Amino acid sequence: MTPAARLQAAIDILDQVLAGEPAEKALTSWGRRSRFAGSKDRAAVRDHVFTAVRCLRSHAALGGARSGRGLILGALREAGEDPDEVFTGQGHAPAPLSAAERQLPPPAEGPEALDIPDWLWPEFRASLGQDAEAAANALRSRAPVHLRVNTPKGTLQQAQDALAADGIATRPHPAASTALEITEGARKLRNASAYADGLVELQDAASQAVVEQLPLEDGMSVLDYCAGGGGKSLAMAARARICLHAHDADPKRMKDLPERAARAGARVTLLSSADVERKAPFDLVLCDVPCSGSGSWRRAPEGKWRLTLEGLRALQETQSEILRRAAGLTAPGGTLAYATCSMLQAENTQQVQAFTANNPEWSLAAEQSWKVQDGTDGFYVAVLTRAKGG
Numbered sequence: 001m002t003p004a005a006r007l008q009a010a011i012d013i014l015d016q017v018l019a020g021e022p023a024e025k026a027l028t029s030w031g032r033r034s035r036f037a038g039s040k041d042r043a044a045v046r047d048h049v050f051t052a053v054r055c056l057r058s059h060a061a062l063g064g065a066r067s068g069r070g071l072i073l074g075a076l077r078e079a080g081e082d083p084d085e086v087f088t089g090q091g092h093a094p095a096p097l098s099a100a101e102r103q104l105p106p107p108a109e110g111p112e113a114l115d116i117p118d119w120l121w122p123e124f125r126a127s128l129g130q131d132a133e134a135a136a137n138a139l140r141s142r143a144p145v146h147l148r149v150n151t152p153k154g155t156l157q158q159a160q161d162a163l164a165a166d167g168i169a170t171r172p173h174p175a176a177s178t179a180l181e182i183t184e185g186a187r188k189l190r191n192a193s194a195y196a197d198g199l200v201e202l203q204d205a206a207s208q209a210v211v212e213q214l215p216l217e218d219g220m221s222v223l224d225y226c227a228g229g230g231g232k233s234l235a236m237a238a239r240a241r242i243c244l245h246a247h248d249a250d251p252k253r254m255k256d257l258p259e260r261a262a263r264a265g266a267r268v269t270l271l272s273s274a275d276v277e278r279k280a281p282f283d284l285v286l287c288d289v290p291c292s293g294s295g296s297w298r299r300a301p302e303g304k305w306r307l308t309l310e311g312l313r314a315l316q317e318t319q320s321e322i323l324r325r326a327a328g329l330t331a332p333g334g335t336l337a338y339a340t341c342s343m344l345q346a347e348n349t350q351q352v353q354a355f356t357a358n359n360p361e362w363s364l365a366a367e368q369s370w371k372v373q374d375g376t377d378g379f380y381v382a383v384l385t386r387a388k389g390g
């Protein structure tokens with residue numbers, strides 16, 4: 001495919017996304033229909049689509065329309081490229097620009113230029129203060145690819161050497177002692193032996209750093225209460241010889257966990273909600289709660305446009321309910337960790353402050369947050385301890 005044909009493919013896919021189709025699904029069906037597209041074409045089209053979704057407001061403004069064509073035109077203008085070189089109408093290239101499309105719109109400003117919904121901007125700015133613009137701008141670009149080295153299976157250096165042998169260059173990431181950032185060859189990861197052998201897992205460095213904050217010790221009984229695919233379960237299992245249990249309100253989310261654990265050489269027992277009550281109390285409970293995902297909107301940009309104020313308030317209710325339940329599953333003297341991949345205070349400090357205010361037997365032992373502009377996903381963790389007699 002020519003570069004212009006890739007952009008035309010992105011335009012068609014974006015029109016479907018704007019009509020309500022999830023980007024991943026629209027890309028998959030395009031891929032099935034487009035047997036002629038090679039792996040580089042697919043990667044390029046995917047990049048165009050995800051860039052457009054991350055920068056939906058600003059690129060639509062720059063391109064003069066909220067349409068596939070408008071978004072691609074906006075992206076070219078932002079990149080300082082000449083749209084007439086792409087919109088030629090030749091071969092599979094997009095049709096030439098109309099007179100209306102040639103009109104340069106006035107420059108976007110404020111939340112529109114920063115690609116944040118208007119309703120969210122006051123909350124975003126209040127949460128991030130003077131870092132708000134930098135965070136919003138960071139969310140407009142592609143996320144780096146991070147790996148967690150499964151240290152029971154090998155050292156960082158061994159993982160780097162094994163990855164290099166498969167053409168993948170990495171460097172240690174400062175956010176966590178187990179983290180590597182891929183600097184070249186990320187697309188080769190799925191076929192790399194270090195990945196197949198469970199020496200490395202895909203995991204954001206801040207997600208790993210959250211687990212490094214937990215006071216895990218050999219022999220502890222631990223519950224990952226919102227385990228999902230089990231990324232944090234596996235990271236915990238690598239840190240100490242714990243008796244690890246995983247639970248999720250939607251057990252289907254954990255379906256790959258047994259296989260992932262086997263690959264990593266970890267042991268984890270999956271528990272239903274009823275089993276959790278029977279097995280309680282646990283020495284440590286981690287709640288990696290459902291959240292707005294504002295810290296990972298680079299990876300999942302549709303979430304930024306799907307979130308509403310009502311949705312955010314509903315998430316907050318779920319979060320405080322999970323905190324309340326998880327507290328009841330934690331042993332006296334035990335630890336409860338509350339984590340989100342959000343940068344919004346409403347989901348982070350405000351939740352924890354409300355919890356400790358209502359539950360005086362709990363105190364805050366540690367709290368940390370990571371911001372997306374510092375090279376990781378945005379994350380938050382609070383480590384709470386329960387009084388021995390509490």
Ligand SMILES: C[S@@+](CC[C@H](N)C(=O)[O-])C[C@H]1O[C@@H](n2cnc3c(N)ncnc32)[C@H](O)[C@@H]1O
Nearest residue numbers: 226227228229230231232249250253288289290
């Ligand atoms: C942020 S994801 C977890 C990601 C996972 N810990 C990881 O590192 O891969 C949140 C999970 O919480 C689950 N969840 C939602 N409501 C819940 C509830 N009331 N109790 C327990 N889990 C819940 C969701 O199904 C989802 O899998």
